[in-house]
Amino acid sequence: MFSAIYFESAVRDHPRTRAILRRYRDLPQIECGRYSEIFNRKSQNFRLQKENSALILARKHGRKVLPAPGGYGFDAAGSHYFSHMLNCIYDCRYCFLQGMYRSAHCVLFVNYEDFADAIERTLSHPKEHPKEHPKEDTHRKSCHSARSRRISSSALPMRSFGFAQDDRVGRQAQDNGVVAHLPTDAGEVAPDAGQVFYSGYDCDSLAFEPASGFAEYFVPWFAARPRAVLELRTKSTQIGGLLKQEPIQNCIIAMSFTTAAAAARWEHGVPAIEKRLAALGRLQEAGWPVALRFEPLLPDTSPDACRELFELVFSRLDSRWLHSVSIGLFRMPADYFRNTLRIYPDEALFARETRTRNGVTSLRHPHEEAWLRQIETALFRHIDPKNYYRCADGETDREN
Numbered sequence: 030m031f032s033a034i035y036f037e038s039a040v041r042d043h044p045r046t047r048a049i050l051r052r053y054r055d056l057p058q059i060e061c062g063r064y065s066e067i068f069n070r071k072s073q074n075f076r077l078q079k080e081n082s083a084l085i086l087a088r089k090h091g092r093k094v095l096p097a098p099g100g101y102g103f104d105a106a107g108s109h110y111f112s113h114m115l116n117c118i119y120d121c122r123y124c125f126l127q128g129m130y131r132s133a134h135c136v137l138f139v140n141y142e143d144f145a146d147a148i149e150r151t152l153s154h155p156k157e158h159p160k161e162h163p164k165e166d167t168h169r170k171s172c173h174s175a176r177s178r179r180i181s182s183s184a185l186p187m188r189s190f191g192f193a194q195d196d197r198v199g200r201q202a203q204d205n206g207v208v209a210h211l212p213t214d215a216g217e218v219a220p221d222a223g224q225v226f227y228s229g230y231d232c233d234s235l236a237f238e239p240a241s242g243f244a245e246y247f248v249p250w251f252a253a254r255p256r257a258v259l260e261l262r263t264k265s266t267q268i269g270g271l272l273k274q275e276p277i278q279n280c281i282i283a284m285s286f287t288t289a290a291a292a293a294r295w296e297h298g299v300p301a302i303e304k305r306l307a308a309l310g311r312l313q314e315a316g317w318p319v320a321l322r323f324e325p326l327l328p329d330t331s332p333d334a335c336r337e338l339f340e341l342v343f344s345r346l347d348s349r350w351l352h353s354v355s356i357g358l359f360r361m362p363a364d365y366f367r368n369t370l371r372i373y374p375d376e377a378l379f380a381r382e383t384r385t386r387n388g389v390t391s392l393r394h395p396h397e398e399a400w401l402r403q404i405e406t407a408l409f410r411h412i413d414p415k416n417y418y419r420c421a422d423g424e425t426d427r428e429n
């Protein structure tokens with residue numbers, strides 16, 4: 030998986046560092062100063078390095094919990110994210126990480142306890158967070174995007190959460206059959222609402238779980254704080270650690286899917302759709318809240334291919350017990366998109382018409398709204414639209 034392990038001197042004696050160094054004892058192990066000396070080095074080639082990436086064990090300094098970009102997630106709560114890892118062991122050609130970082134090495138911040146303290150402080154003082162994401166980064170991967178059509182947390186959990194499930198934050202709107210609770214003030218923390226903490230922005234939450242023990246540490250931590258919600262975003266089948274634990278209703282496992290053709294072509298090293306579904310099915314059976322993220326939806330995806338995917342997914346999962354379902358268009362911050370093009374100038378995926386709006390580049394579909402409606406109609410044969418939200422770069426082009 031890795032070619033070498035670097036570790037900061039500052040974390041040399043941390044129990045997580047020691048356990049990982051023992052686990053990978055056959056790899057070259059190199060002590061270093063700050064991880065940024067390796068990770069941020071100039072003249073690195075992401076594409077080449079991805080073939081031979083290293084793991085860097087480091088301490089996270091500075092802000093550890095950040096406000097989720099506006100429009101992200103569930104409106105009835107304060108939304109935050111935290112990243113215990115930078116980069117991913119998988120290699121999806123559409124991933125924004127390849128345009129974001131110079132390096133393809135993976136960084137694991139081993140000081141989980143400091144992240145937990147930061148989350149605790151956020152829970153105690155939710156209003157001290159700025160409303161805006163510090164980098165104005167309102168358009169990252171998955172539904173890390175601006176302007177999702179979304180529903181409040183009141184409509185999401187089909188099992189009872191520990192936080193108040195009211196929809197005071199929203200006014201109801203009807204659009205394309207989607208009942209959406211639009212926020213009166215994005216980022217506002219509603220009284221009595223739980224707060225959501227997203228993991229999986231800058232990595233895959235579970236892919237490195239056997240070595241990182243991330244969920245093993247954080248699930249019990251969130252179990253003791255039922256008013257806070259943890260969402261693990263993943264394409265991984267590394268669920269053994271979760272299955273060993275009692276399910277908790279404030280930890281959502283959100284799995285991403287694209288159509289079979291897109292997965293085969295663009296998702297390198299990612300577990301097959303069938304395997305992901307089997308993992309999600311086992312989690313659902315064990316009582317874990319699971320969610321589905323159908324994204325990124327690429328413009329050459331046909332509604333028929335989506336129909337097939339939905340048939341497969343909902344033959345394996347019980348839609349009555351899904352936490353939420355979303356569809357997200359392909360989109361990426363414009364500068365990350367430019368960087369990605371530099372790395373893969375000959376990549377067919379990007380060789381099509383693009384649209385850049387509000388600093389976000391998306392791949393255009395000539396009849397976007399009609400196309401999306403067909404896909405949503407196919408989806409709503411399986412789920413209650415109340416459990417659905419759409420993530421896009423903004424308003425899609427209206428056609429009628």
Ligand code: SF4
Pocket residue numbers: 116117118119120121123124125126170231232233264299
């Ligand atoms: S699984 Fe997610 S984080 Fe990992 S490469 Fe694919 S899109 Fe990026």
